[in-house]
Amino acid sequence: MRRKRWGRHEIRAEVIRRRSTLTRVATDAGLEPSACRVALCRRNLKGERALAAFLGVDVSLLWPERYPGTTSMDKDSPEAGAPTSQIAMRDVDMGAAA
Secondary structure (H helix, E strand, O other): OOOOOOOHHHHHHHHHHOOOOHHHHHHHOOOOOOHHHHHHHOOOHHHHHHHHHHHOOOHHHHOOOOOOOOOOOOOOOOOOOOOOOHHHHHHHHOOOOO
16 A cells, blocks of 8 residues: 655645644644744744644654655665765765866
8 A cells, every 4th residue: 555645735735624724733732823834844843743743643754855764665765765964975975076
């Protein structure tokens, strides 16, 4: 069975399907009203956790690109095992000049 892919539009649509809003999810979690809206666009740990809790899924399933190594991704996918820091990429970046 394929795992559902969550994008920002799917997350927002699911919140609306469950008769709530991003603002309400944030304020019910004791956060700033914009926290969940911000989490859809960029990293906001508290907003991400509030949305994941509301939807009943793990944060790493909603944002696998933000939480690499925390999900069981396909070993053939380009994201699996890719270095995530500049230090880890330094050897790749230090190629010979053409």
